[in-house]
Amino acid sequence: MSLLSVQGLSVRIGALDILRDVSFEMEPGEVLGLVGESGSGKSITALGIMRLLPEVMSVEGAILLQGEALDKLSERRMCARRGRDVGMVFQEPMTALNPLHTIGDQVAETVRLHTRTGRRAARQRAREVLDRVGLEHIGLARFPHELSGGQRQRVVIACAIALAPKLLIADEPTTALDVTTQGEILDLLRRLVREDGMGLILITHDLAVVAKMADRIAVMQLGRIVERGLVTEVLHRPTHDYTRALLAASRHQPVRAARAEAATVLDVRDVVRSYPGTRRLLGRAPPVEAVRGVSFSLHQGENLGLVGESGSGKSTLARALLGLEPVQGGAITLGGQVMDAAAPRALRRRIGVVFQDPFGSFDPRWTVERLIAEPFHLLDNAPPRRPAVEEVLRSVGLQPRDADRHIHAFSGGQRQRIAIARALIIRPDVILLDEAVSALDVQVRAQILDLLAELSARFEVSYLFISHDLSVVRAITDRVMVMQAGRIVESGQTEAVFAAPREAYTRQLLAATPRLPDGIAT
Amino acid sequence: MLMRFMQRLFSLIVTLIVASILIFCVIEVLPGDPAAFMLGMNAEPEAVAALRAQMGLDAGLVARYFTWIGGWLTGDFGTSYTYRVPVAELIADRVWVSLPLALYALGLSTVIAFPIGIVAAMRRGRAADYGIMGATQLGIAIPNFWFAMFLVVIFAINLRWVQAGGFPGWHDPVAAIRALTLPAISLALPQASILARIMRSALIDTLDEDYVRTARAKGLSRSGVVRAHALRNAMIPVLTIIGLQFSFLLAGAIIIENVFYLPGLGRLLFQAINQRDLIVVESTVMLLVMAVVVVTFLVDLAYAIVDPRLRR
Incomplete structure (x- = not known):
């Protein structure tokens, strides 16, 4: 008997089909990779199996877990299955734990809910489970906010596997984590599957993660499974066009012209950014140095990458470069002038920025025209607004009439195009791209990378491309810098650094990055 | 936790001191002399002055502020002008x-x-x-x-x-x-x-x-x-x-x-x-x-x- 059998699962909101006739089987100990772009129905499938979909959605179809029909159970009996027979891990570890309860209590809760275990025995069990997920050194009495993102994700996993469920569903469990932590969490999940013989549904948009982890794969598009099979077969011989398109986008490399050596536009010398220590009863803790003496220069039209894991100081450096924060040492010069927190508008207009979350960086009540023209306040003689906005909208592949719409009317990729238009409209020398494509689906990401390459060639604008995603940095940059604990530990031509990294840390980052196997069809 | 407690306690004390000064000043600038009010419309100026002295209203501002605060610290809020009973008693009731x-x-x-x-x-x-x-x-x-x-x-x-x-x-x-x-x-x-x-x-x-x-x-x-x-x-x-x-x-x-x-x-x-x-x-x-x-x-x-x- 198969472990899980989903038969004809369909989900609807009113007349809108979200999931159409999804069916698949899983054997015990098997890892199923569920891939597809956002909105393809991956998470809906997972929540449908858990029966945790919002009540406005109507659900049809059968879900059999070891022959037992979960879809027929009463809500009370279903509660007894969740956490005991089926566990689930979510994408966002920073918010997936209750901030007010200790991690020990949160793991013990799973045990106490489903078994007649006393408080003490449940804590004992929680300790064992936390040890198992690699948190031996973390006390039960710690609170989530005292832990890093990777540690929190281990706690969430501990909650899910405390009672050794038969099936574990992990919904983008590593998307919010940086590359080294992602590698560790994936290794942990694989070890748990092997040791407990449980089935794992791994939901991800990253084909490389599936290639590394899964036995079988199901590709979803628009609420349907369009292709399924063994990972090795599907990745090497995809039969569906959509799978082929996803694979092509995953390893997309924008075409970029070779560049001649050009003048320096941004020069950073020995920059130090430190924060005052936390206040104590008397005095303060020692200051925290987030950036410790960073030097580099960026040439006209150059694409420079900055990689490193979270907490390495990338974003702090970015804020200093934008003149949003003072530096405690060194100097930043932009086009020969000193950039600091007191920089004049005329200097600020020479550097633009695009952030990770396009939606969060726009005022939802403004029209796109007003949003894109916002940097005009940096200009003394702003050109007429409408023609300028229409021109830049065309440059980023949108329509002039989009200027009259509001931001909620656009998809994630279109929003990022609008963010790029906003940075581009005052023709800066440098655009800082802070994880600018990290939240995008692979196909959209490929399009945005093409757009960036084209704009760079056309307007001679330089990019500082900050990302924890090494494959993206490799595709788009000329040179790359690797940052660790506030310092740049390695830098050089991108291909040279990726092909033959000198530093152990760089090698470690590269090794942790999941890659599609060589020789697969595209 | 102790740090937070001490910080809040400190700000509590500062707030109370600032509030007491403000209250005192506002009451001072209010129109109407309590002594004149108590003695009625036709009182002799000398009588009013004598009553003011008796009530301690003729002392300097700073001295009167400290008398008031000193009283507060010892539980003596003074005597009500109209009821002629200790203010502390009135308030306690x-x-x-x-x-x-x-x-x-x-x-x-x-x-x-x-x-x-x-x-x-x-x-x-x-x-x-x-x-x-x-x-x-x-x-x-x-x-x-x-x-x-x-x-x-x-x-x-x-x-x-x-x-x-x-x-x-x-x-x-x-x-x-x-x-x-x-x-x-x-x-x-x-x-x-x-x-x-x-x-x-x-x-x-x-x-x-x-x-x-x-x-x-x-x-x-x-x-x-x-x-x-x-x-x-x-x-x-x-x-x-x-x-x-x-x-x-x-x-x-x-x-x-x-x-x-x-x-x-x-x-x-x-x-x-x-x-x-x-x-x-x-x-x-x-x-x-x-x-x-x-x-x-x-x-x-x-x-x-x-x-x-x-x-x-």
Whole structure:
């Protein structure tokens, strides 16, 4: 008997089909990779199996877990299955734990809910489970906010596997984590599957993660499974066009012209950014140095990458470069002038920025025209607004009439195009791209990378491309810098650094990055 | 935690000192000489001057401020100009009406608001939610003195369950509580309505949080999630409002005290202002400020008990 059998699962909101006739089987100990772009129905499938979909959605179809029909159970009996027979891990570890309860209590809760275990025995069990997920050194009495993102994700996993469920569903469990932590969490999940013989549904948009982890794969598009099979077969011989398109986008490399050596536009010398220590009863803790003496220069039209894991100081450096924060040492010069927190508008207009979350960086009540023209306040003689906005909208592949719409009317990729238009409209020398494509689906990401390459060639604008995603940095940059604990530990031509990294840390980052196997069809 | 406690304690003391100076200065610039007022329109200037000297009004500003504060620290608030009794006694009598009334009303408000706020949040968008939201809208809109008179008509005049007004004193606790019941209900109605709405929206916000979904995935039922996870997370805004409501109830019951002829702090203050009994005004206002500041301090500490992220 198969472990899980989903038969004809369909989900609807009113007349809108979200999931159409999804069916698949899983054997015990098997890892199923569920891939597809956002909105393809991956998470809906997972929540449908858990029966945790919002009540406005109507659900049809059968879900059999070891022959037992979960879809027929009463809500009370279903509660007894969740956490005991089926566990689930979510994408966002920073918010997936209750901030007010200790991690020990949160793991013990799973045990106490489903078994007649006393408080003490449940804590004992929680300790064992936390040890198992690699948190031996973390006390039960710690609170989530005292832990890093990777540690929190281990706690969430501990909650899910405390009672050794038969099936574990992990919904983008590593998307919010940086590359080294992602590698560790994936290794942990694989070890748990092997040791407990449980089935794992791994939901991800990253084909490389599936290639590394899964036995079988199901590709979803628009609420349907369009292709399924063994990972090795599907990745090497995809039969569906959509799978082929996803694979092509995953390893997309924008075409970029070779560049001649050009003048320096941004020069950073020995920059130090430190924060005052936390206040104590008397005095303060020692200051925290987030950036410790960073030097580099960026040439006209150059694409420079900055990689490193979270907490390495990338974003702090970015804020200093934008003149949003003072530096405690060194100097930043932009086009020969000193950039600091007191920089004049005329200097600020020479550097633009695009952030990770396009939606969060726009005022939802403004029209796109007003949003894109916002940097005009940096200009003394702003050109007429409408023609300028229409021109830049065309440059980023949108329509002039989009200027009259509001931001909620656009998809994630279109929003990022609008963010790029906003940075581009005052023709800066440098655009800082802070994880600018990290939240995008692979196909959209490929399009945005093409757009960036084209704009760079056309307007001679330089990019500082900050990302924890090494494959993206490799595709788009000329040179790359690797940052660790506030310092740049390695830098050089991108291909040279990726092909033959000198530093152990760089090698470690590269090794942790999941890659599609060589020789697969595209 | 100790760090936070010390910080808050320090800011509490500074606030009280600043408040005492402000109160003192405002009372000083108020028009109307208490001595002249006490002696009437036709008093001789010499008599007024003599009385001023006797009352200590002729000393310098700074000296009088320190006399006042020194008195406060030793429990001597001076003597009322009009009643000729120690201010401390006057206030103490009134506190024993106003404080229990405020606590009674706050207790009622909380006991009513919590369950209906929780039910509205859990049944968001359904009939029960709309019904509760409509009722709380009404509860906020009805003026509480009108509601108080409505209660008097029903329960005191028609049903004769309680007295229409007055306060018998605490020597008969049952009678005292009966006397405070209608005022407490009238005070609690708008407060409960506000608190229920805050409870509902805070709980709806927390029910949308990721950790609620995690808890559901562990096998908690919908109501189990509210009990074990959502409720405590929703407490920060609710505690804030409870703190504000207590301060308001302590001093803001003037109208209700008048409707029910209760000898509370609000009426004392009202009468003292009319009679230019500034020494009573000064000390009553200072006491109310103290109550507000202390409650804020306690609410601040309660935040830290609820939320471990604030325990630093």
